[in-house]
Amino acid sequence: MTPPLAGADDARLPLVALAGNPNTGKTSLFNALTGLRAKVGNYPGVTVDRRVGRITTARGEVEVVDVPGCYSLVARSADEQIAVDVLSGIGERRPDVVVFCVDATQLARSLYLVTQAQELGTRCVIALTMVDEAKDAAPDPRALADALACEVVSTNPRRQVGIVELRAAIDRALAAGAAEPVWRWTPSPGLRERLDQVRAALPASWPQLDALALWALQSIDDEDELEGIAPSLRDAVAAAVPVEDAARLDDEIVLARWRWLDERTAGLIRARPDRGRTEQVDRILLHRGFGFLIFAGVMFLLFASLFAGADPAIGLVERSFGWLGDRVRDGLGAGLLTDFLVDGVINGVGSVLVFLPQILLLFFFIGLLEDCGYMARVAYLMDRLMKAMNLHGRAFVPMLSGFACAIPAVLATRTMERRRDRLLTMMVVPLMTCSARLPVYSLIIGALFPTAAFGLSTKSLLLSAMYLFSVVTALVAAFVLSRTVKPLKARRLPFVIELPPYRLPRLRDVARMMWEKTSAFLREAGTVILACTIVLWALLSFPRHLPSSAPDYDAQIAAAPTSEARIELEHQKEGDLRRHSYAGRLGRALEPAIAPLGFDWKIGVGIIGAFAAREVFVSTMGVVYSVGADVDEESQPLRDAMRAAKRPDGRPVYTPLVGLSLMVFFALACQCMSTLAVVRRETGGLGWPMFLFAYMTTLAWVMSFLVFQIGSLLGY
Template sequence: MAEGMIQIGLVGNPNSGKSSLFNALTGLNQKVGNFPGVTVDKKTGKCHLSEGVESTITDLPGTYSLYPKRADEWVTYRVLMGQDNEIQVDMLVLLADASNLKRNLLFVSQIIDLKLPVVVALTMMDLARSKGIEIDIEGLERELGVPVVAVNPRKNKGIAQLKKVMAATARHQYKSPARDFIANNELATGAIEKVKTLVHGLSDYKAVHYLINHEHFRLDDSLQVNIEETEKEFQFNHTKTQAEEILHRYNRIKLIMQQTVAEPDPLHKSLFTEKLDDLLLHRVWGYFILLSVLFLLFQSVFMIAQYPMDAIEWAFGNFSSWLSTTLPGGWFSDLLINGLVAGLSGILVFVPQIMILFGLITILEDTGYMARISFLTDKLMRKVGLNGKSVMPMISAFACAVPAIMSARNIENTKERLLTILITPLMSCSARLPVYTILIALVIPAKKIAGFISLQGLVMMGLYLLGLVMAMLVSWVAKWFINIKERSFFILELPMYRAPRWNNIFTTMVQKAKIFVVDAGKVIMVISLLLWALSSYGPGNRMEAVTSQYAQLKSSQPENVEQLEKEEDAARLANSYAGILGKSIEPVIAPLGYDWKIGIALITSFAAREVFVGTMATLYSVGEDSSEDGLFLREKMKLAKKADGSPVYTLATGLSLMVFYVFAMQCMSTLAIVRRETRSWKWPVVQLIYMTALAYLMSLLVYEIFKDVTITL
């Protein structure tokens, strides 16, 4: 390694603190892409180690050993074996969880025997101490033969010392151990020596992996044949060699642990974690607690966010009124008030709910409860063709389906991974939240049950549970049609319970709000402005006819000018390009209780579901209620009438529309990511067809059930 820019790989077991250390080392100097040829996240970042030593750090996917099973583990394995075209690491920073040291040392020992420069970062020392575990770090460093540094990236402790040791390693001040951790050569002496003559520069242990996995390496055909012949010549047995290796490693690890680690008697006391797990993972009470947590989550989202949402609505209502009275009439003022401001209000009013939802989900993840949900639901998931690991993508999809679908890569079983991808969009993502919020406020009374339970919050929770239940049913049906035979395993490490990191929670809330405002906001604003144009203009002959008709009526009925102006606005909207589009699909959606304005919103929200609100804001600003200064969007929608004078948004229509948005696949980004993850257009098309059909049929059923039911707001 020469001084200058060095390439560092960050490796370790899952849940060992890799992401936290990566963030601590690189700060904001990060970028996220994909590893070449596979859909696995590739996080890289810059880090200044010392004067003259700069580094690029790549956060490699977590793995338990050098025997990969999942796609993400193969990514790490290929990098460590020098088989990745793009990433050639100069050194490794290897994280080891001090609270589970025996298991982590298996991977540490394997990395040491690859003879790559390595620094061991010992994490979770606070958890180890809470378990009564004391580690002699100097002794551990001496036994392993590589530098060991205790770090706590969550509190930024030990980072300076780690950088110092990394820089020293880059300057060759630390050497790889001369002796192997175990006698690797004895695992298959003849075969190993033969492979080392075929591929120069291999350690004994790396030669073992060439014998086991050479078919997966980038080697020329003649070398592949020679290694295959070596296996046959020396009767090399993959399984036996691997088993012997692991046994020898754990024997050596046991001796190291005896000399360097003081552990309490396991029967001395029952840890707080174990006692809490007995309750939270109970076969009966665990499910009640889970439902209670979800109940509190959605009650909080609806009740806490109500105050800032009302304030934002009030501010925009007054701002629009002020602009209406201040600006001169004309197309620019109309564009600014009914296009730009109306679209912007439709974005910002939902920021409080999105921030609260993400904040609460982050608390569940930080405390360790989210992993318990996976463990708790594994038995139920298996009955519908999934496993407990499917829960994590499904819960993540309450935020956004795109990263949730990408996270399904961690599911080893191909069929279970595909089923998870197919049903994940049925979870109600944050993009649906604005739609639910405005419709619930329209048709569900703001009443309290038993004096403290919000009825609107209960309906919100019901919509989320509806998507979850339907996802289970769809998976149960689909498992009979997807003919992939593969054994399934569910192995999950339950993290220790920890206090939430409030800085992390606040940062996540701000980041998610920013993503919503910037990414979703751009789409909403573009569509809002485009919709304003389509709603304000139409075929010349039709718009001229409306103008001429109402000019005559105003001159003949001067006492009704104000009412006639409202009717003219409505007629112009109906004859605009947007109105013509909405009227053309109205026969299809009329059985669901929808009018042509809702039809336009259904079309525009295929770009992104949250566009529904922006569409409504524009249509009801451009349309018949535009003269009602200061009215909030939901009030304008509440006043909307059909041609026969009946209200558009009845209980039946509102519930039907909510159900439609629970089930409909109205997200182009999700379809694109499904295509990318499955490497086929077949599954996105299947998803689009089944979800659209399900949305239509269920909405029709709901409308028929509730069309004769009235409720007092």
Template sequence: MKVALVGNPNTGKSTLFNALTGLNQRVGNFPGVTVDKKVGACKLPDGRTAQIIDLPGTYSLYPKSKDESIVFEVLADRNNTAHPDIVVILADASNLKRNLLLYTQVADLKVPVVIALNMMDLARKAGTEIDIDALSAKLGIQIIPIAARQHENIDKLKEAIAFTSSIPLQLDTIEVESLAPGLISKIKNELLVDKPYTALQMAHQHENLHFLTSQQSDRIEELEQEFSFHSQKAQAAETIARFNFINDVLFDTVKHRDGAFEETLSNRIDKVLTHKVWGFIIFFGILFLIFQSIFAWSEYPMSLIEELFIWLGSTAHSLMPPGVFTDLVVDGILAGLSGVLVFIPQIAILFAFIAILEDTGYMSRVTFMMDKIMRKVGLSGKSVVPLIGGLACAVPSIMSTRNIENWKDRLITIMVTPLVSCSARLPIYTLLISLIVPDKKVFGVINMAGLVLMAMYILSIVSAIVVAWVMKLIIKSRERGYFIMELPVYRLPRWSNIGLTVVEKVKAFVFQAGKVIIAISIILWVLASYGPAAKMDAVEAKYNSPEVKAQYSGAELDRMKSSDKLENSYAGVLGKAIEPAIKPLGYDWKIGIALITSFAAREVFVGTMATIYSVDADDSHVESVREKMKNARNPETGALVFTVASAFSLMVFYAFAMQCMSTLAVVYRETKSWKWPIIQFVYMGVLAYVASLIVYQLLK
């Protein structure tokens, strides 16, 4: 049995989906489009397993975005793999009048329907009393009152799903045929459509429906002209008729207590949190708290992970026989792994904060507050969601731009979202900050490292806004954008959901980034351990000569020999080839190797540094990556490699450079052209080079 969840945004649909499916869920794509499809399995009381499909949130079957258009496609096309046997419509009990508009449209498609009436607790608090039995009788369907967040009555909903008739029993809502009588009957007869409302919706949406052939779409266009069909007028007439029906239904079934419309607590909180002055001060205060916490709370677990890998490296060296395999395990695999796992605490803290802000409803307020600022730079308030999502990862953020209706707004948002510092940049920033920023407190409480990290994130957001403003002037479009958003009520965060989100995000980071980093670490180890035979033989001959042996101690000889071998290895040759181009930025050939490898994914930088400095290190003393980099010196000048100038230059380079193949791939998928990803790669590369050059030359 296939069950589709349908509902307005902010009605708790995702919460209900999680309550029904638990961990038994997966994400794919709807056929023919790039819109995400969340599917899960749910055990019903009669022993059957239902497939639950979470359809995108929408206020109406008339779509305003790509995601919303999927709802009608799935419900109307019987050949669609996601076409349901039953539809569960999630309605907000505290806002029933508006939510029932979508119900009446879905009901008229004549698919079996159950209503899950959510947020009954909020309705009661607001003084709204709903006679569920009377409402159920008036509509002719089952209505189950639930509280999805508290898992209240979820079992009753499962029973309702199990025992819903496969024949639609809901009563008619409006006279659909009267809205376009001749046209509807013609479409029904010629395209073999059995439901009048499906035929009417096809008249409205035929140009964008994937299940219609181009010939069928052209024929509907001809019929519209024949019957002088005006889509907007028909839609307006339909909406009025539907609200008349809804008003009649609710008149006898919903009662409001006297004084029920007094100001809600959420509105009173919003007077402060969305204030034109205090709202922004509070928002920056929250950002400040997040970045302070990332450093303050993660230091201890990070030190434990570092010590664990130092112990593992020492143990491996003492237990395993000296040779190539031991070097590969310790300097390649373990060094690469440590570069990934040491940053788990910081990434977990960042994702936990983002999840809490979303779960409480505060993230919607940030979107609302930023709309006016965004309009001035050529974006809309809806662009804020992808930009803030970019703090986690640019890939899903770029995919989430589909709900921006205006083409120009959407394209600019796609082009600037990768400038926002994502979680892959966090390990680079924190590593470099720990090398150059002293572990001091300002005013005894404010962590200096946290301030620098916050500055890097603010730089990335400001740069995204500036680039968006420039693109607004370059990209021409007459289409006007608009911003409609519903602010959900404030809620306490669900800690189980926060925990689930953090675990999922950390898992994705470790396994997706981890696989790339381990693979590149092994390849790097090979490139750094082997080189052209003539060069390697020359190094061996040099350090075996009696003159050199007489000058240095055994430990010094080993250190110099391993350094020379690295410089003459294949990795060294590659790094030396690009060194002239990156020297003005303050980088040596070892950093050059990291710049090349991290084009696959930014976080590979840390693994590369770990591998390069492990190959270069003395086996008798195992250090953490941070210690190795802190002590690294230029062999020609003897100066430290990572100075304030070079480290800040490197952070700025990674803040701006497009070093993520996954992001380029998703930009191509969303724009259906290689033109925009190439422009994006070039402009971000030039911006990164010029900015880091200026930073290094000013600070050195």
């Protein structure tokens, strides 16, 4: 749920909804109509973008709301339910006028939705799009207006053509007032009886319309995933439609509409749209050989820019916030407030903004691929592989992005229409080896493994193994989750996707999407990440005094003969403080739980610190081992300290086996509060992030346990 958008949703203004099939240029039209005056939020209860904007017509300000693209109002899921709710005003204000984006090359299919809306008594205006593409095939707007008895405006939102005319048409439609339901077909006596039966059971808060009774007859059954349907309505539909009659009922309704549409549009569609250029491009892009080569190239470019291309910007964010922290520290002097501001707030804001370069880059790519039509081809090319794991073909881009960072990858799942596909992808993306795991792996490998094995670098061998391991686990997890967890189960739904013609992407629309995604992330996930960073900071820094049994570090530091000795003492004090902090105590309390994995409590503290971001493990270990927080994964003193660490019985803490167990733990555990924060945002609740955390951590514990115990038995 999102709070009402400031400045939008003004109940006094006339309301216009913008609806239509996917790929009809609806987003471009929305952008062209509303200019920059739009806000994005979520539809209540679901995580589907709700974009609201304003336009000015002759009669003054008008509010415009974007309806998610759909082919029909009949719904199976809460996401699909939005369209009928918005159009008929269930739980929302009913729009005074609905503008339908109608693709001139796909006339009949686009108009199916319009006939449904007219049955609801919607005042319709048709914005004909893709007219330039249709060329001779484009229907005559006047003939179309006659056939459907509503205003038709020919537009090209990409070139701002027809926008003024569309505003005027909206104005005239608003002036015309409410419309009466128009049915293009007459229900059979049997259906009529059922409609009356169900109509009597419609909730009092719904408009009492035959069209909604018809909607209920088709949408509500044992298998639907609709939300907020009154049990009495469910019972009425179940009584009216015996299971064996459902198919015949659908046939009557759908075929009757198509009969009318086919008859009316036969004369309007003047030619077969020319797809010559798209077919030529597809011959290469979907080619058995070249197609995959180009696909691999595009995906490599996407991955490389996320992985490496974002680095300078990420470094800049980190340096700027480091610099800002230093200035604040210099200005305020040491103290609790300074620590809170620098390590809590500034560090926290930095740890939110550090995601922006990758989010912006990923959505730049997604925007381009989506707009030009290649994203549909990604799904087409990858479906065979992805469906084996019950994943959607479009899940490929988020999964690949997961190698860079799970945060943009989770945000990218919105490109999938179905909630189930989005959820399943979100549940496995955090298993991919993200770049934050690399410093942890590098530290462990550098400290605990020989530099070469079988004549090859151990580091590259083990890193490759960890990448492979993460891909295999993610795919297996997708397969298992989709078979065991009910909301993730693959239902037999058709994989019907459109392969739209290739179109030049429009940078303005892409830039707008980048901005919308980023601001939504900052608003809805950034605040949570900031709050968590501050809580973690407090856990790691309180209490701020040492027990009386500790050495008097301050006196020793004051008396230190050399600056090296002083720094070493300061590191020792810092380490002792960390060991006595709440996080340190939590690490100790965790020890019995992680001892079977080969970990001691110091590793426990590192794991808690890593919750802010996995790479923080390295600096936390630096503090815990009293070599200072200022270490990186290549730090020799930290490696030496780890190698020298002994258990109470004198055996070393770190063996290669412990290292392996620790890497497996980091590969699988959901050690990232930012991931949990974006999953909460994208699923609209705490349930899924809790599930994600629980299943990944359990999996990590069990796998590390097996590695360590079996390894120990084998004598490693």
